[in-house]
Amino acid sequence: DAGVTQSPTHLIKTRGQHVTLRCSPISGHKSVSWYQQVLGQGPQFIFQYYEKEERGRGNFPDRFSARQFPNYSSELNVNALLLGDSALYLCASSPDANYGYTFGSGTRLTVV
Amino acid sequence: DQQVKQNSPSLSVQEGRISILNCDYTNSMFDYFLWYKKYPAEGPTFLISISSIKDKNEDGRFTVFLNKSAKHLSLHIVPSQPGDSAVYFCAATGVRMDSSYKLIFGSGTRLLVRP
Numbered sequence: 001d002a003g004v005t006q007s008p009t010h011l012i013k014t015r016g017q018h019v020t021l022r023c024s025p026i027s028g029h030k031s032v033s034w035y036q037q038v039l040g041q042g043p044q045f046i047f048q049y050y051e052k053e054e055r056g057r058g059n060f061p062d063r064f065s066a067r068q069f070p071n072y073s074s075e076l077n078v079n080a081l082l083l084g085d086s087a088l089y090l091c092a093s094s095p096d097a098n099y100g101y102t103f104g105s106g107t108r109l110t111v112v
Numbered sequence: 113d114q115q116v117k118q119n120s121p122s123l124s125v126q127e128g129r130i131s132i133l134n135c136d137y138t139n140s141m142f143d144y145f146l147w148y149k150k151y152p153a154e155g156p157t158f159l160i161s162i163s164s165i166k167d168k169n170e171d172g173r174f175t176v177f178l179n180k181s182a183k184h185l186s187l188h189i190v191p192s193q194p195g196d197s198a199v200y201f202c203a204a205t206g207v208r209m210d211s212s213y214k215l216i217f218g219s220g221t222r223l224l225v226r227p
Contacts, residue, residue: 031213033212033213040219041219041220042118042218042219042220043156043215043217044217045212048212048214056212056214057212090155094213101215102158105154105155
């Protein structure tokens with residue numbers, strides 16, 4: 001079985017640019033969550049989506065947005081990139097909106 | 113405001129001995145706690161969890177202890193193996209906090225098991 005798939009694996013962007021990160025959940029999983037992990041810190045919650053609806057949002061500015069598609073895949077969008085957005089972005093899926101998360105390997109975003 | 117704290121950034125133990133990783137939390141609304149293991153270039157992998165109605169949960173070499181009065185939990189690995197070398201994250205959550213099942217993570221402890 002394929003796990004949680006994230007693309008791209010690595011990305012370099014310039015300050016002020018826009019970025020879109022993609023996530024395909026495990027087949028049958030209806031919930032997707034996004035986390036940001038800055039070097040030396042634990043993952044920090046950004047969004048949770050369940051059945052295409054936002055269930056929760058972390059303490060992130062409006063530059064961060066996300067959506068979930070009918071096939072349960074998800075996109076995380078970040079506008080007007082700042083140097084501080086450089087981080088590992090993790091996607092996690094679960095069968096329902098519960099704790100049973102499986103994480104993907106993440107997208108390493110570097111903003112220069 | 114760090115609601116979940118892992119005060120030891122690193123821990124080194126000899127193979128075969130016990131590894132004890134500690135975690136403290138401040139929010140009394142947390143009702144479920146999880147430990148994740150993370151290798152470089154991989155996402156966190158779920159290890160073991162415990163509900164706030166229990167004080168111990170065991171799975172093979174891994175045992176998690178919860179002390180609600182002290183707002184403290186610990187992960188015991190016995191016996192430790194070199195393959196256990198990774199970063200361990202403590203996480204907490206509580207559905208009563210809001211409608212999401214977000215996890216609040218600590219900053220992690222890097223465990224090194226020496227052969």
